[in-house]
Amino acid sequence: MNTGEEITNCLTILETFPNELFMEVFSYLTSIDTIIAFSNLNHRFQSLISQCCEIFDLNSLNKSQCDFIFQIHNTNQWKSLRISNSDEKPYWMNHIIENYISMNNFSQLQFLSVGELKDKTQTLFFSILPSLTNLIYLSIESLCAKEIQSFDLPKLKKLVFSSCLSIDWIRNFSQIETIEYTINHFCENKDHLFWPLTIKHLKFVLMTSVEHSLIYDSLISLSQLTNLEIYQLQSGQVPMFGNQWEQLIHSSCPLLKIFRFYFLFRPLSLRDLKQLMNSYATPFFLKEKKWFVNCHLCASDRGRLYSKQTMFYTLPYPMKTLTTYKNSLKKTMSTLPIDDHVNIYRNVETLIYGNYLPINNDFNRTKINNLVIDTQFEAIHWLHTLTNLQQLHIDSYGYISIEQFRLLLDSASRLYSLSLRKSQLIKLTDDWNDFHICKHLSQKIRILKFQSYGNISECFNEYEIERMVSIFGNKCECLSLGVQIKTHTIEHILSRMLKLSYLFVFIPGNFQSSIKKQLPRSRPLTMEWLEKQQTPFNRSNCIFYGDLYGNHLLL
Template sequence: MASKQNNQNGVTLFESIPNEIFVEILSYITSIDAVIALSNLNWRFQKLLIEFCHTFDFTSISKKKFDAIFQYQNTNRWHSLKLSDAKHTPGQVSYFFENHALANKFSQLRSLSIVNIIPNHPYPLFAQLSSLSNLVSLEIESLCGENIPEFKLPNLKKITFSSCPNTSWLKNFVGLETIEYTITDRCTKVNLLVWPQALKYLKIVYEDYRDCILIQQSLTDLSQLNDLEVYQKQPGGSLPRGEIWTQIISASVPSLKNFKFYFQFICHKHQLNQLKEVVASFSTRFYKLEKNLIVRCDVSDRYETIFHDVEYDTNNTNMRRVILYTIPFGFEVFTVFKTFLKSKILDWPRNYIDYRSTNMHTNVKTLILKSYSTPDPMFNGTFIINLIINTFFDALPWIHNLTKLRHITIGDDAALSVEDFNILLDHASNLRSLTAKKSRLKFLTDNWTDTCICNRLTRRIRSLKFSSDRNPSQCFDINELERILPIFSSQCQHLSLGIHSHNKTIDFILRKMCHLISLHVFIQRKNFPPITVEWLQQQNTRFNGTNCIITNARQDYYFWLG
């Protein structure tokens, strides 16, 4: 009767929507959002959630929702799980292993990501991994290669991890086809890179230039490797030589089809003529015709900071940053600076489309502006989501590349006018995250009084980080917090800042910022009583052991909130 009445009034009840349409709706939202919104409505919806919600990414979720999902969901039906100890969910991985287990609870899991874990923390992770017999993809950050026990995952095809330069533990994974590896600190004395011989795709990201030689020495007996990508995060080391890579590839990686690289190094002004030889060494018949590879060389107008020249024991201002890379660009992070010169784009294969009409940077997600520069024509149509400004920034020429922008970091060396900040806010409608010094944001908002800018920040910012929080001048007292917190209180879920003292400030922040999922504070004052959940309860906040986890490292305190 009610159904007929609804039909006569032209209204369709949510419960009467066919399953096929409901499943289509589920495809547009995350499994977490679907479960939180629709659990316990009725048995029909519960069955659909169990049948179609298999992917759970917990990298930005409140503790309360985290607990609710594990309470009502059958984890043995999950296909993908991602946990994180990062700033948005501090303490989550430890909390998971204290209250749950991988063994016998995730029998159908095919993909597992556990990121930003504390190195050498006694997680029972490796003791439980072998129970995930269906696991195909594994991601782990951060590891110490020497401390990884032997474990077996017979169906594992892909692993993404960061660790010190010791991968000897990989030798037992004979079925691995894809490795994405980031070399982090050198916590081990044994530097040994080993790769499974059946490997087909290998990507290595490193920071210390000494690791380049280690990488080259590790590329032996990889007869099935089709794709090799090498990315150097920081400048350093000698000039790269194409003939060395030619010899390695020809001898040990004969099946290689795609070779992408991004090398950074510093050179003297008088060495600039040698760059032509460097580019030429990567422009031989082997690279251009056999590997269909094109390189580009960008040279900075100057080095961003005064560089100490060890050879002459002087601070040399005639140094240049050089980036040598393949195009199309194959990595997510790209650095832009004012160029002193650019090597000409070398001869393109005849069947190659003119680069001026082709977007060569489709993979770039993070754009780092080191010194003032206008956009390269090859950036047309790219989808940058993360912008890091470390120089004078003229927003207008860049704005057509930043329509998808979600994160802005205004660095200590940035020069950003109120007008350009307004332009960014006008066009970056997807902006959700902002990082800046207190003094810089104070200037851009006219001491927190610019109503237009403050209203935009109120509506958009979900994650706010005040950088340089170790500097006393960039820390907050209670009076400053009373002015800025109302600007961000209605939407902000993640907050990071420095404070002079915990007294009357942490509890004040938690009362004002009612939507917080995570809070990080650096407490400038030393020798204060430890901040605990019991202490929060004494301050008459709403938090207790069921909706708050606190971790700390000296003067840094991290809160995961419910």
């Protein structure tokens, strides 16, 4: 049999496979991968794609792929959509909402997650949102809602959003059961927060100072509430005493089963702190509900700043982020029996290592996926908690030796994001010469961010660009850095780093200002300049945003 006949027979055999087999294959791929790989083959595959491709995360696309997806696929069949801006792709969500999304194009959408909404993008989004009547889940990273009128999403069950105190727009959500609400800024004062009466799960995250009485009073009418969470992430008010919560739960929220909180506040006198702890050590908390609390005193010293704080929280530690301050995990008071004090930090996913902390049994089940090194870090003591590590940031005050960095890379098989200074990377790779470390970085890192590019010494020269590209050129998809000059550096990056989907470039510019803390300014690039370079990118396949603070290329 000749080669042509073999190919024909193989194609014939492939075509005879049942649809169920292809559907099984597609189940292992994302909708986007399936469409890009199998579209435009024949009518049968187009029909199969239409049936199985319902979940879309557009954050991983480049502009050409996004154009192709919206051109070839019927968005009225989509069930889930996620879009946002990020450090790796600023302006991306704005581009999609303004250019692709319009009324009645997503009639079957059930799950929607968007990033921070502002100005024109927010106005356009909320002109579309009421028409999405099949939504079950909605997440909005951030918005200012004081001008938004109330409306109903008749099937919505869960809402996650960050906003000011203006929440009247959600009052008419008739079927809502779960709300996760982050208060991240103030636009105007409010005397009361009004919630839909159907709420069963309510979570507050306080990024700014909020009167606790405002939260307390808003719960009085929520007789269906079963889960309550309150997390005060900025130093604020002393929490209410336990007897106040006990009274509220008995009178207004009798179905409450889960109560979690975290409060950060200035230290009290020992007498007042004991009174606070004792109010949560009653039979109602310890025996009836089995809700236990911990209290730590901690100190933070950074540069000339030194402050003391009190951490007061339910157990196990309820937050996904843990910061190690000086003496922060030296237990001062707890209502939990000592014998049960094991694995209390099992929920932690992000560790901000700001002060030396000896590893102990509290971390036995901790799996950290995001590590911020803010002081000297000995990785060897933490390796069992870092097997799931995905993102690593080394702050300007952070330090890890070459030997410890090598151990960390050996253990962290899932690491894909690295953020640090150029000078730190040069030291950790022994001036780009440590083969073992460079090989790990080449195979792992898809997101690479260099910090402190406002300092010209932290910007790359032509030689350093060549060395950096030789290490990260194969896998890196998102890159942020400063370059000392634009000639040959940016062109070299775009020509050699073929998997890049986003590039941020800062080029130091000369400026004078009487404002000492003004952000460093960059020399702006233009699309005309880019099109003159020897790269494959132009205005047809690249989105370009340039200003005084940097240049963004979405490729």
